[in-house]
Amino acid sequence: MRAAFFVATLPPVDVSPESTHHAAREGSLAERARRAGMSFNHWYPAAFSHELRRGKTLAVTFWGEPIALYRADDGSPHALEDRCPHRGIKLSHGSVEGCRLVCLYHGWSFDPAGKLVEMKHDTFGKKLPTVTVRRYPARERYGIVWIFPGAAELAALTPLPEIPFAEGPDAWASLSFAYTWQAHHSMVIDNLCNLTHLWVHGRWVPYGETVLAAHTAEQDRLTLRWDHELRRDLLHPFTAPFFRSEPGGNRSETFMIYDYPYQSALSNRRVRSTNFMLPIDASRTKVFSLQLWQPLAIPFAGGRRWPRQLAALAMPFIRPITMEIFRQDGFTVEEEQVAWTAQPARPFPELNPMVKHFNQLGVRKWEQYVAYRASGTLGEAERAEQTRVKVL
Ligand code: FES
Ligand SMILES: [Fe+2]
Incomplete structure (x- = not known):
């Protein structure tokens, strides 16, 4: 009699919290967006490279699925x-x-493919049983370990996002x-x-009036250009040189991209904030943020810039301000979750025309993923999006 078989396959479609996909078909678009999962068929951040030292393990969860991350001795x-x-x-x-x-x-010892290859105990004269745990493709780039929670056959076709100036000799300070x-x-x-939520940040951000100046929605990619008027207050002389889009001006702009599932915000072509979500479950999301700062130009040096090591010296000063701003965001978003959990069907008025596109994209990608799980095939347009390099 052979030992039981454990075969590495995708779990059936109805697993928690994914089972919400049935409920996701009911209710308003906003409700469906709040219930949708994220498509498993993308690369997601699992840890920063420095957190996963050689010989270490880390526990990670993707939409309820527990994943063990480890770094081999090589x-x-x-x-x-x-x-x-x-x-x-x-x-x-x-x-x-x-x-x-x-x-x-x-x-019990498993190789990187998830195959049982040894037991540290007596095997009672029996052969090693055929036992496999599921393996998730893993890659490393930009100081982040990425995993592919979806169908392994799509991992090879799906590129990691491209982040301009994140690597190489022209890399910005990060x-x-x-x-x-x-x-x-x-x-x-x-x-x-x-x-529209900048109000919550008060004087922690230098923006006065902010308007949505342009926006696009094309397949899996949404873009938004926000134009700001810098607030004229006591801090203005100190913040304006960093935040204005033109020398001597008082305007500032933020160009945003949501190329599902990756987000980027470029401020005045000089500071890029990229944010990569890891949906832990239906009410927890981890975000890996990588912020890039272009080194300032050297005065009268024909456009040459200070070395990025110099710009890096500013990071310990920028970090606490950034963390406070994200704390303000976190508090309010968690409050929103509490309110939504209490009354999910209660409609809310919305003025921003892009919110609908975000909700549509989130729902569509989740429904496409659920359909893929059932059929194992991608349509032509879906395949084109799946293989497109997403430049942030
Ligand atoms: S529980 Fe893992 S080896 Fe027994
Ligand atoms: Fe914010």
Whole structure:
């Protein structure tokens, strides 16, 4: 009699919290957007590279699915289902041996493909059983370990996002951090892209009047241009040189992209904030933020710029301000989640014409994903979007 088989396959479509996809078909567009999951068929950030040291494991959750991340002794990152098939404890409690992940409890050892290759106990004269845990494709770029929670056959076709000036000799100075909000991802992206909320930041941001000057919605890519008038207050002489779009002017602009599922905001072509969401479940979202600052021009040097190491010296001053602004965002978005949980069907008035596009995109991508899970095929347009390089 052979030991039980454990086959690495996608779980059936109706798994929690994904089972909300049925409910997602009912109610207003806003309600459906608040219930939708995110398409598993993209690369999502799982950890910053520096958090996953050689020989370390980390527990990560994508939309309710527990994933064990580990870095092998050769430096390569790997991701396996975070559940030992033997007694079910999390493999992320285990240890790394070479390129294997060894379960903490009885020492069952899995290779990077998720195959059981050793047991640290007596096998009672029996052959090693055929046991496999699910493997998730993992890659590393921009100081982030990315995982592909969806269909492995799509991972190879799906590019990572391109972030201009994030790498190479012309890279801008960078700052990175992550935050987890107790809120659905649709609320998080609404906060990131909908600058009608600048009121909440008061004098922490230098903007007075802000208007949505232009917007587009094309397939999976939405863009918004926000124009600001800089507030003339006591801080204006200090903030204006950094935030104005033209020397001596008083205008500022923020160009935003949401190229599903990645977000970017470019301020005056000099500061780029990219934000990558990891939907943990229906009411928790982690965001990995990478902020890039173009080094300032050297006066009278024919357009040459200070080295980025110099710009990097400013980061310890910028970080606490940025963190406070995100704290203000987090507080209000979590309050929104509380209100929505209490009364999900209560309609809310909305004036911003782009909110509808964000909700439509979120719902459409989730429905396409659910359909893919059932059929295993992509339509022609979906395939084109799946393979397109998303430049932020
Ligand atoms: S529970 Fe993992 S080896 Fe027993
Ligand atoms: Fe904000």
